Every structure is written in C-alpha cells, then in structure tokens.
Amino acid sequence: MSRTKWLVLGVVCLVAVPVYAYGIKEKDTAGAKDIITKLDDAKTTLVKVIETAEKESKGKAVQAVCELDKDGNLHVDVHCVVGNTLMAVKVDAKAGKVTTQKEVKDTGDVGH
Numbered sequence: 001m002s003r004t005k006w007l008v009l010g011v012v013c014l015v016a017v018p019v020y021a022y023g024i025k026e027k028d029t030a031g032a033k034d035i036i037t038k039l040d041d042a043k044t045t046l047v048k049v050i051e052t053a054e055k056e057s058k059g060k061a062v063q064a065v066c067e068l069d070k071d072g073n074l075h076v077d078v079h080c081v082v083g084n085t086l087m088a089v090k091v092d093a094k095a096g097k098v099t100t101q102k103e104v105k106d107t108g109d110v111g112h
Contacts, residue, residue: 035066038074042094046076049096053078053089056098062086066093079104 039045050061059080066076074093079086086104091097 031068034068034072035074038068038072039066039093042074042096044093044096049076049091049093050078052096053080053091053098057082057087057089057101059083059087059089075099 039049046064046066050064053064053076054061057080059082061078061080063079064076066074068074076091076093078089078091080089081087088100088102088104089098090100092099
C-alpha cells in the first residue's frame with residue numbers, strides 16, 4: 001500500500017473513532033454533522049488540518065479531536081509527538097492555521 005493510502009487510513013482511524021464515540025456519547029449524530037458542515041464551509045478536510053499541525057510542530061500526529069467553541073468556530077486539537085515530547089497543537093480549521101502549541105504535561109488530558 002502506498003504511503004498516501006496508509007496516511008489516509010491512519011487519519012480515518014484517528015478521526016472516525018472519536019467522532020463515532022462522540023455520537024454515541026451524545027445519543028445522536030448532530031454534533032458530528034455540525035463538525036462536518038464546518039469542515040465543508042472552511043473548504044478543508046481533516047487530513048489537511050492534521051497535515052498543518054504536523055508541519056508546524058515538526059512532529060507526527062497520534063490523535064485529533066474536533067471541537068466547536070461557544071461561537072460555533074471549529075478548532076481541531078491535534079496531539080503530535082515531537083522527539084520525546086507530546087505536543088497539543090490547536091488548529092483553526094477555517095483559517096487553516098495553528099493557533100497554539102503546548103506541551104502535554106498531564107497525559108490524563110490526552111483525548112479531552
């Protein structure tokens with residue numbers, strides 16, 4: 001399988017599980033559909049957002065979580081491993097830019 005196919009498969013796995021779990025947790029898929037709409041509105045994909053996080057952090061993504069803020073803006077928290085450090089990289093999906101990067105010191109926060 002080509003590198004691109006593996007990347008896409010990996011991203012699908014990283015994204016599908018949290019989105020699926022989110023839908024179960026909320027007992028409906030409204031939140032997940034809102035996220036898809038926001039990605040479509042921003043004319044981007046989750047793959048591109050993750051690639052942005054990897055490029056800016058110079059790391060490799062291991063997890064991505066989509067969140068809508070109180071104003072309905074989509075932010076994607078991507079956890080990237082950079083050397084021996086786990087970094088939380090927040091990407092504004094609409095702008096296509098990293099808004100913050102910080103080291104994850106409490107691994108209990110991973111995935112939240």
